[in-house]
Amino acid sequence: MSASKSRWADDDPETEAIIAQQKREKEEKRRAKAEKQRQLEESRKAQAAAKHNDATPNPSGDKEPPMKRRRLSNEPMDAEVGQDQEKVKKETTLLRFPVRGWETCRHVDNFERLNHIEEGSYGWVSRAKDITTGEIVALKKLKLESSPDGFPVTGLREIQTLLEARHSNVVYLREVVMGNKMDDVFLVMDFFEHDLKTLLDEMREPFLPSEIKTLLQQVMGGLEFLHSQWIMHRDLKTSNLLMNNRGEIKIADFGMARYYGDPPPKLTQLVVTLWYRSPELLLGAEKYGPEIDIWSIGCIFGEMLTKEPLLQGKNEVDQVTKIFALTGPPNSTIWPGFRSLPNAKSLKIPSSSTSASSNPPLLPRSKFPFLTNAGLGLISDLLALNPASRPTARECLSHPYFREDPRPKPKEMFPTFPSKAGMEKRRRHHTPEAPKRGQEAPELDFASAFGCAPGEDSGVAGAGFTLRLG
Template sequence: MSASADPSTPSRKRSKWAQDDEDDQEQPLSIHPQKRRVKARTEFPDSTSQQSTSTPAPFPPTRHSYSAYVPPRTRRPSILPSRSVYSYERLNQIEEGSYGVVFRARDKQTGDIVALKKLKLDEEKNGFPITALREINALMSCRHENVVGIREVVVGDTLTQVFIVMDFIEHDLKSLLTLMPSPFLQSEIKTLMLQLLSAVNHCHSNWILHRDLKTSNLLMNNRGMIKVADFGLARRYGDPVGVGGMTQLVVTLWYRAPEILLGAATYSTAVDMWSVGCIFAELLLKEPLFQAQGEMELLSMIFKLLGAPTNNSWPDYSSLPLAKTLSLPSPQPPQFRQKFQHLTTAGIDLMMSLLTYDPERRITAEEALQHPYFTESPLPKHPDLFGSFPSAAAGEKKRKVFSSPSAPARLVDYKLLTEFDDVS
């Protein structure tokens, strides 16, 4: 962030309120107010005064300015103002999403490299957006080694300049899968899945739904650690649901669970687990599992892979709002084995447990962490053994590989320099 403001930025002039505050700080008020002269009155003792002296009245109860169940203000943490965004030096822009623009910046005091997410508040007419409040609250509630860490919230010169300061991570899985010449190994996929399931289990234990899990929201550093990011659609699922229910405008289309596609008004942690299953398949295939252009095409692709839903596989299917508007294809067995030919039997079982129609039967993150797929050979690779890649977010360019000349194909065609005719 450049310290120089553009012409539209208001100048930093000290207002009259600021000058008055400075004057008050320089000239503190007297602690003892001026005493009024009170004329002393002479009271003569009588029988009633003597009787009251002999039997003193009970001590009056002490009046507190706060409730007895609330600790005194001295025991509460002090509320500090937010730092200025000009405490950071802007380096480059990383990406722009639906709810903000992410920059790479450097802390001028410590030199730490961080990620600054500028919230989009220019078109807000109803105050601070609820999505930003939910994101900040979710990041503060889900402190975990596989969840991106929030450091602070800083502000600029205007009310629309609010930034979330987070840890900077070099890559995201979507970009890595696109640029990698070959997919991850089975041992590496197990390590990534264990970290993802651990983060999702921690969020669900804290009553947080992410509602937008995808490979582009999974950040990865050069030490094999992934961190779940972008909590813009997250919310607490233990809160009372409003009159209109929970919105269906959540989760990127390719990772959206079938119950949301069919108009379910209430849903829970199972929607995140369906997204985890789509990410698992993408790590294996090196491309998204359901690359649909619309919701109807996505449903047909799901029906083709899982087979058409039945009363046995999904008892509540007929009660969904959009179920009656669809004509189901003829029943057929699932096509997981044909789609994932190199996956073990335990891996197929985990995939089918994640991509299950009935949300009540879909595996949870805690159960998935104990699945036999992660204990069979090959075992998960240690994160330190992962390879490193140039970071596009840090402005690093991929090193150019120079092609070396090939070896001679046939010895007969090779001639020494001395065998050529002398040209002199």
């Protein structure tokens, strides 16, 4: 039977020859493709067999380069390839964790404000009750009117650091609530009956040594946690330490707190309330670390011992005078490199014939007559002029002062005190305010810190020195 003829073909022999030639070329291409696919399949099987036989090298010792594995058709791959694909699939599976979604802030009307407590540098604090649960909380309204560029960075830092600092000795931020206007932002925190400053003012007698150890240990524990999270508080003082009637004390007011690094970045020197400000800040240091918090703890330690702020300077120059009256003047042995600080160039340090027996030198025993030798050593280390000589918070926690008698009093045995925060208005502290954000540090001349007039040379050998007090 003859092959059927296309109905579109002409009877012209030349046209029929062309069509026949095209058919032959198409058949040859199909056979060449099938042969190539067969050869590749044989090569893949040979490679799999060689792998199964542990890829034995040829007699000459040379290994042939492996051929690229290819999938030649849409047929399922062999078992080995399927297992590899399943393994890769398991390894690349993404883990999903449950997280909270975005939620709207509650309104401040969910809280009934009971009474005003105090006004700080960065907000107003009130005592309030949660209408839903009936719990008493502290409600802090952030000061936003002085920030024309939007939400103040002090408020953002306070919220961020409080959310990161979840520790038993750091005040707990419950939530952020809003008022009717965009600048009505409130922080809802745990309520505490006292702050340490008010408590010291109202007490007839100082804390017992065992009670001081309990409080100081808790503050050191909270500070050690903050520093482990690379957070500097930068405004530690007795009015920022909150205390309840269960012997618990917590660090509060993070308006000046910020993160730092190693090496420390260039920061503003106008931080920390004046009476608790370290000497390197007063002398104009722009790079500093957590040692400034340690100095503040030393001032707080001394205040708990005497019931009075340890260093009550009227201004920066007077503050430096009082610091050097307590610790002695700096020198290159006690504080190497202090002359490189900007404000230290104007210091005219008198010559002294006495030399310290320890570095850092011990503070005068007459200032703390009832403190043990271990306690005097601790406060002398905390108030060392050289920041590098101050211990870390972790080192302080293991100091012998906390292991000697009397031991720290258990919190359950702590005395209770009448709450001042529950009254109509807490008595205003007679202490300087914390520096305001954006305030520039003044140019200071410390030439008169040792009782010398500016330009007068007091470095006469054997002259001694007299500090200007008051």
